[in-house]
Amino acid sequence: MDVTLSPNPKQALFFRATTRFVAYGGARGGGKSWAVRQKAMLMALHYPGIRILLLRRSFPELRENHILPLMAQLRGIAQYKETDKAFLFPGGSRIRFGYCDREADILQYQGQEYDVIFLDEATQFTEFQFQALTACLRGANPFPKRFYLTCNPGGVGHHWVKRLFIDRLYKSGELPQDYTFIPARVYDNKNLMEQDPGYVQMLKSLPADLRKAWLDGDWNIFAGQYFPEFRQDLHVIQPFPIPAWWRRYFAMDYGLDMLAAYWIAVDHFGRAFVYRELYEPDLIISQAAQHILHRNGGESLEAWYAPPDLWNRRQDTGRSVADIFAESGIPLAKAQNNRVQGWLDLKEWLKPVRDESGSESAALRFFSCCPNLIKSIPALQVSSKNPSDCATEPHEFTHAPDAIRYFVAGRPLPAAVPLEPVQNGS
Structure with missing residues (x-):
């Protein structure tokens, strides 16, 4: 099947990244969700039999941001199974969707194996949940083993994402060469800028801390921080x-x-x-x-x-x-x-x-x-x-x-x- 896409330069970098862990984003409006959907679809088509898991924090977010758009895009190409929450491709590839409302929900994936995992809005997940998922990234097959994350400053996972991809401070067993961060801002998303110019104005009108986090991608100031007084x-x-x-x-x-x-x-x-x-x-x-x-x-x-x-x-x-x-x-x-x-x-x-x-x-x-x-x-x-x-x-x-x-x-x-x-x- 011939699929023609027009990613912006930052999305193209995300598509081409080959390290084990790839994070994309840093500010609102960078086109993260679109990039996740297209990358998952392309890998499912290119690698027959590959197993892909795509997660968001809640099911409504998952359905609105990924399942419904992919149902329209993959009509006639892959079949969506509601009971399995998964797209099945003719070559045997599978994109499964999951969510973790509670900390313990991540345990449902124990013992499962996936070749590729997408963690959309990764800063909404705890470090424990991320670490539990990394244990699922395995399989005795020739498929690439990749963990893709999208992220904005703020949220319960702000500090572990910042540590790994921004500050690059690694613990024992974490290899620096395994981690790539691709920063993206709303200005990189030309399609959004043309279709909804008011979105940028909305970001500019936010309070200073939110504006720095969501428009500029400043990881030192984030939404929801209890002590913004600290410097x-x-x-x-x-x-x-x-x-x-x-x-x-x-x-x-x-x-x-x-x-x-x-x-x-x-x-x-x-x-x-x-x-x-x-x-x-x-x-x-x-x-x-x-x-x-x-x-x-x-x-x-x-x-x-x-x-x-x-x-x-x-x-x-x-x-x-x-x-x-x-x-x-x-x-x-x-x-x-x-x-x-x-x-x-x-x-x-x-x-x-x-x-x-x-x-x-x-x-x-x-x-x-x-x-x-x-x-x-x-x-x-x-x-x-x-x-x-x-x-x-x-x-x-x-x-x-x-x-x-x-x-x-x-x-x-x-x-x-x-x-x-x-x-x-x-």
């Missing part, structure tokens, strides 16, 4: 010696999945500096206490803040987590746990202000030696259930900010300026 250049600073007379506090979030512990110093203006991080998983209570005391190194602290649930007593022993910490020499103080009020207070601490010299500053800043906190604060998203609250997913980004929320809720006091000079301490 790397403002809030992250190089470590400096902490004056001995500044007040020092400790705050933590603890569970078996993660101990996120922080030391914070407060100066005489009431400005806080997070100067030490302890971030470790899989520690039982006594181990966590030992690690904290070791990192504390005998420093005198005003308070040790922790969440109220650590005071819940176990029915079998009558003891609480806080009791065990106390027995280890850490007298925890119960922090307030009003989530919404705590997050709103943290926004106030992060907002840019002018200091006494007129320079831009903030009430809360982080030493660069606290990488997990620095990574997590901008990753938090607005809850879909309560716009004043933070989302609890991805869960991996909640531990460190929760600890800082407990510190803020403790209403820390400014340091008192000593009457006589005091030697600095670290």
Whole structure:
């Protein structure tokens, strides 16, 4: 069958890319959905017997963006089976459609094999879902094994997509040469520009953060970010010696999945500096206490803040987590746990202000030696259930900010300026 297509230059790059993982997009209106449909169709026609999976987050999105357009385009070429949610081609090729409304929905694909997977709007999927799907990309056949993603900044998967394709920061087992990113903006989509010039004007009229993400494809600012106040250049600073007379506090979030512990110093203006991080998983209570005391190194602290649930007593022993910490020499103080009020207070601490010299500053800043906190604060998203609250997913980004929320809720006091000079301490 002869198929004639007219892709724009960026779509053509997407069609020709041959690395194992190919991401396309970065801004709204770049022609991502069309490119996905055409690439899937071309591969099904070119490789008889190939198995293709195309996913979106919800079935209505899948139906409107892909199934219905392909039903029109493939009429007389391939047969759509409603029960299988798949197009069957005469040569035995198959394009199956899937969706994952919930995190666990991805498990339905366990054990299945596909030669090509398309993850449309990949930033709407969690990293766990993406990783589960990569295990399905296999097969003892000569067909290419490819994973195609389309994406815009924002969404629950923003940070793993950004890590892999924008920042190119790879973990063990991830090979840099396997990943290709093809940036595309609305200006690359000449057809849309001609057919709907008002779309560009709509993008230009958006609030600044949305405009930068959706029109410019800026991955450092994205829709749904809970703390747009956070700026790397403002809030992250190089470590400096902490004056001995500044007040020092400790705050933590603890569970078996993660101990996120922080030391914070407060100066005489009431400005806080997070100067030490302890971030470790899989520690039982006594181990966590030992690690904290070791990192504390005998420093005198005003308070040790922790969440109220650590005071819940176990029915079998009558003891609480806080009791065990106390027995280890850490007298925890119960922090307030009003989530919404705590997050709103943290926004106030992060907002840019002018200091006494007129320079831009903030009430809360982080030493660069606290990488997990620095990574997590901008990753938090607005809850879909309560716009004043933070989302609890991805869960991996909640531990460190929760600890800082407990510190803020403790209403820390400014340091008192000593009457006589005091030697600095670290």
